[in-house]
Amino acid sequence: MSTAPSSVLETEHREITEAFMSFVRRELVPLSAELPETWGMPPADLRAHVRKRSARLGFYAGDYPEELGGSGMPFTAVVLLHQAAGRSGCPLAPYALAGSDGPSPLLRQGTPEQVERYLKPLVRGEATRCLALTEPNAGSDAFHLTSTATRQPAGDWVLTGRKTFVSNAGHADFAIVVARAAGGNGEDGPTAFVVDMDHPRLRIGQRYDGMSGEELCELVLDDVRVPAEAVVGGEEGIGAALGHGIDSLSRGRLVVAAMCDGIAEYALELGVAYARERRAFGERIGAYQHVQEHLVGSRAEVEAAKLLTLACARLVDGGVEAPENAALAKLTSSETAVRVVDRSLRVHGATGWVRGHPLEFLYRYVRMMTIIEGTSEIQKVIVARAMGLG
Numbered sequence: 001m002s003t004a005p006s007s008v009l010e011t012e013h014r015e016i017t018e019a020f021m022s023f024v025r026r027e028l029v030p031l032s033a034e035l036p037e038t039w040g041m042p043p044a045d046l047r048a049h050v051r052k053r054s055a056r057l058g059f060y061a062g063d064y065p066e067e068l069g070g071s072g073m074p075f076t077a078v079v080l081l082h083q084a085a086g087r088s089g090c091p092l093a094p095y096a097l098a099g100s101d102g103p104s105p106l107l108r109q110g111t112p113e114q115v116e117r118y119l120k121p122l123v124r125g126e127a128t129r130c131l132a133l134t135e136p137n138a139g140s141d142a143f144h145l146t147s148t149a150t151r152q153p154a155g156d157w158v159l160t161g162r163k164t165f166v167s168n169a170g171h172a173d174f175a176i177v178v179a180r181a182a183g184g185n186g187e188d189g190p191t192a193f194v195v196d197m198d199h200p201r202l203r204i205g206q207r208y209d210g211m212s213g214e215e216l217c218e219l220v221l222d223d224v225r226v227p228a229e230a231v232v233g234g235e236e237g238i239g240a241a242l243g244h245g246i247d248s249l250s251r252g253r254l255v256v257a258a259m260c261d262g263i264a265e266y267a268l269e270l271g272v273a274y275a276r277e278r279r280a281f282g283e284r285i286g287a288y289q290h291v292q293e294h295l296v297g298s299r300a301e302v303e304a305a306k307l308l309t310l311a312c313a314r315l316v317d318g319g320v321e322a323p324e325n326a327a328l329a330k331l332t333s334s335e336t337a338v339r340v341v342d343r344s345l346r347v348h349g350a351t352g353w354v355r356g357h358p359l360e361f362l363y364r365y366v367r368m369m370t371i372i373e374g375t376s377e378i379q380k381v382i383v384a385r386a387m388g389l390g
C-alpha cells in the first residue's frame with residue numbers, strides 16, 4: 001500500500017481505479033504495442049474503438065447518470081481515473097476517458113430531443129463533437145464574440161463568422177457553435193447551437209498542426225441556416241451559452257488538472273528509474289545532488305498538485321463548485337506537469353530528447369495544458385478576483 005500523502009484521498013474509489021487499470025493493462029497496452037508510432041495522435045478508428053469499449057465497461061463518461069448511459073460515478077472517481085490514465089504511461093489510456101470531444105456539459109442544458117439525439121451517443125462513445133467558441137479576435141476574451149446568429153422570420157437562424165483552433169473538427173459528428181444571437185425582440189448574447197458537421201455551409205478552413213500531433217481547425221460559418229431546434233436548451237438557451245459554459249468550466253479544469261497530475265507522475269517515475277541506473281563519473285547519477293534536486297523537487301510538487309486536485313474534486317462531490325478552486329488546481333497541475341516533464345527530460349540527457357522516447361513526446365504534449373480550458377494567466381485572473389483583487 002502506498003504511503004504517499006496523496007494516497008489518503010485515493011483509497012475511497014480504489015476498486016474503480018483498479019478495474020480501470022486492469023482494462024488498460026489487459027486491452028490497451030497490447031493495442032498500443034501495435035501502433036505505427038507509439039507516441040502521437042492514435043488513428044481515429046482506434047480511438048473510436050477504445051472509446052466505445054471503455055463506455056461499455058462503464059469508464060468513459062463515468063460521471064454521467066445511468067439514464068443518460070453513464071455509470072453515475074462520483075466526480076472524484078472520474079478525476080482518479082484521469083490521474084491513473086496519465087500515470088499508466090499507456091498512450092491509449094487517455095482516450096478511454098471522455099475529453100473535449102466527448103459529452104459536453106452544455107448539452108445537459110439541452111432540450112429532451114437534443115439530449116436523445118446528441119448527448120446520449122456522446123456518452124456511449126458512439127459519436128464525437130467539437131466546440132467552436134474561439135475566434136480570431138476572441139480567445140481568452142470569449143465575451144467579445146463577433147460571429148452572429150440572426151433569427152429569420154420563419155424562426156430558423158443563420159450563423160455567420162469564423163471560429164478558430166477547434167479540436168476534433170476533422171472527425172466530429174457535430175459542432176457546438178457559440179455565436180452572438182441577434183434576433184430582434186431584445187434577443188442578444190452568446191448562444192450555443194448544434195450544427196451537424198455535414199451541413200453544406202459549414203466549412204473547415206485552415207488546418208493547424210499542433211506541437212504534439214493534434215490537428216486544430218478553423219470553421220467557417222458561411223450563412224449556416226439551422227432550425228429553431230438547434231439552439232441548445234431551446235428558447236431559454238438564447239443568450240445563455242457563456243453562463244452555462246462557466247457553470248461547467250470547473251469540472252473541465254479539474255479533469256485537465258488530473259490528466260496533468262498523472263502525466264507528471266509518470267514522467268517522474270521515468271526520471272527516478274533512469275537516475276537509479278545511469279552511471280556517470282563512476283556513480284549512479286541519482287547520487288548527485290543536482291539530479292536529486294530535479295527529482296525531489298518534482299516529487300514534492302506532484303504530491304501537492306495531486307492533493308489539491310483531489311481535494312477540489314471532493315468539494316465538487318460535496319456540492320461546492322468554486323471556480324477559483326478549479327482555477328488554482330488547473331494552474332498548479334498544468335504548470336507542475338510542464339516543469340516535471342522538463343526536469344525528467346534533463347535527467348535523461350540526450351536519451352530523453354530522441355524522437356520516440358515518451359519524454360520527448362510529453363515535453364511537446366503537456367505544453368497545451370497551460371492553454372486549454374483557459375490559459376494559466378486567466379486562471380490567475382480568476383483567483384485574483386476571488387481574492388478581492390481587481
Ligand SMILES: Cc1cc2nc3c(=O)[nH]c(=O)nc-3n(C[C@H](O)[C@H](O)[C@H](O)COP(=O)(O)OP(=O)(O)OC[C@H]3O[C@@H](n4cnc5c(N)ncnc54)[C@H](O)[C@@H]3O)c2cc1C
Pocket residue numbers: 100130131132133134135138139140141164165166167168210216368371372373374375376377378381
Ligand atoms: C490544443 C488546443 C486546443 C484547443 N481547442 C479548442 C476548441 O476545441 N475550441 C475552441 O473554441 N478553442 C480551442 N482552443 C483555443 C483556446 O481556447 C484559446 O487558445 C485560449 O482560450 C487562449 O486564447 P488565444 O489563443 O486567443 O490567446 P489570447 O486570449 O489572445 O491570449 C494571449 C496571451 O494573453 C494573455 N491574456 C489574455 N487576456 C489576459 C488577461 N485578462 N490577463 C492576463 N493575461 C491575459 C493570455 O494568457 C495569453 O498569454 C484550443 C487551443 C489549444 C492550444
